[in-house]
Amino acid sequence: MLRSFRNFLNEYLLPAAAEETADAHEHRLRLATAALLMEMTRADFAEQPVEREHVLTLLAREFGLSSQEAARLAELGAEQAHAAVSLYEFTAAIDTSLATADKIRIIEMLWQVAYADGALDKYEEHLLRKLADLLHLSHRQLLQAKHRVLEAHGQAG
8 A cells, every 4th residue: 555655656746856847746736736625525524425526526527537546646635634734835836836717716626525515514614715815815706616616506605
């Protein structure tokens, strides 16, 4: 298991430091996104399988990954989020690298995970507000993203 984890790091997330490529940068952004998504699954203190499955679906779709690659990325993201002192290291990577529209897309993904179990918990909403602030998104942008997610799933905002 540990060897598999190390191979995944070496292959997908930690290319040689001398080769700081666009791919390496993209991998760090994927890891940061996965960590935030996995943190959302734990925000309400009741990890639901449907939330984790939704994360896997989002990672596969957004990053063009196979289901196995998405599962490995989600696992690594969960481990990174659990080991992190704060979420700042993840939001900083995203905030400094992505355009506003891309940051809003990540917030929409987070809303989708929050609503995956059919209910929005106050802790999930709090986390979303905190993350939007760390990503330098306005309250209006946060709520617009929420309404787009709800509309896409036929729910009223």
